[in-house]
Amino acid sequence: MAMTKSQRQLNFSIFRYLVLTFWLFIVAFPIFWMVGTSFKPDIEWFAWPPVYITENGTLQNYLVVWADASEYSESVHTQSLQRPWEALGNSTLISLISTTLAVLFGSVLAYGVSRYQILSEGRMFQLLMLRMVPPIVLIAPISIWYRALDLLDSVPGLVMLYFITTLPYAVWMSKSFIDEVPREMEQAAEILGASKWQTIWEVVLPLVRSGLVATFLFILILTWSEYLMALLLSKTNVVTLPIELSKYQGSTEGRVYGRQAALSVGITLPLILVGIIIRKHLVRGFSFGMVRR
Numbered sequence: 001m002a003m004t005k006s007q008r009q010l011n012f013s014i015f016r017y018l019v020l021t022f023w024l025f026i027v028a029f030p031i032f033w034m035v036g037t038s039f040k041p042d043i044e045w046f047a048w049p050p051v052y053i054t055e056n057g058t059l060q061n062y063l064v065v066w067a068d069a070s071e072y073s074e075s076v077h078t079q080s081l082q083r084p085w086e087a088l089g090n091s092t093l094i095s096l097i098s099t100t101l102a103v104l105f106g107s108v109l110a111y112g113v114s115r116y117q118i119l120s121e122g123r124m125f126q127l128l129m130l131r132m133v134p135p136i137v138l139i140a141p142i143s144i145w146y147r148a149l150d151l152l153d154s155v156p157g158l159v160m161l162y163f164i165t166t167l168p169y170a171v172w173m174s175k176s177f178i179d180e181v182p183r184e185m186e187q188a189a190e191i192l193g194a195s196k197w198q199t200i201w202e203v204v205l206p207l208v209r210s211g212l213v214a215t216f217l218f219i220l221i222l223t224w225s226e227y228l229m230a231l232l233l234s235k236t237n238v239v240t241l242p243i244e245l246s247k248y249q250g251s252t253e254g255r256v257y258g259r260q261a262a263l264s265v266g267i268t269l270p271l272i273l274v275g276i277i278i279r280k281h282l283v284r285g286f287s288f289g290m291v292r293r
Helices: 005-038 060-066 084-116 121-132 135-149 155-178 183-191 196-207 209-225 228-233 241-245 257-277 279-286
Strands: none
Touching: 005 257, 060 084, 060 257, 084 155, 084 196, 084 209, 084 241, 084 257, 121 155, 135 155, 135 228, 155 209, 155 228, 183 196, 196 209, 209 257, 228 241, 241 257, 257 279
């Protein structure tokens, strides 16, 4: 017996929700495990069978990591020079500056590409392909160049590198939003006496503000979590959170999972808070251009 249209729609809806539920489990389980491990005592980190929900919850991992209170630890682990608060400050400073510069310059370049075709489609593709080059291939020449310019192990060095490597994403994403702005609005502003820069800053950019916020968050996540280049281009003066995370391990006991989980929660929370604060702009930004004019 053939199914009716309503039955097919119902079956499709059930299938869709099953797939989404399964995908939600895949995405949420690592977060659940990270948060759960951060509250586990030392003896449960390597327990078998695994302890999914601990009955001996403790804050000792947070106290040891964020308050440097090693007396709260139930066992002794090898410790290196952990500086989580300094790493948090460095990551915040480097990520915010490089992301702001990338979005600012990227949006201006995207306007030129959208309105004046300063870059062809082929050049735009080549610009994006620059970001696809494996970072490890570029580390050696960059290290030599940075050493000559005295930029190794410095905040300006990482800011410049992150700005350059994320600029292609900023240009591509910003261009897609600017393309949706009617040219008639710019022409009306120019008829009223606005200069070209006034038109860009006071007409175009406010209209694509939500899209730029979405671009900002995307690039912020990239710079906040970047590990390889920060590891190879910094030594002791500049430590970011991903580098700090790799320090919680010892020569005898291996990785100190509880400490790493406590630090990981601290790394993740700022991004979640930023997402919550700008969630209205994100919804508008991700849906920008979906409705035809």
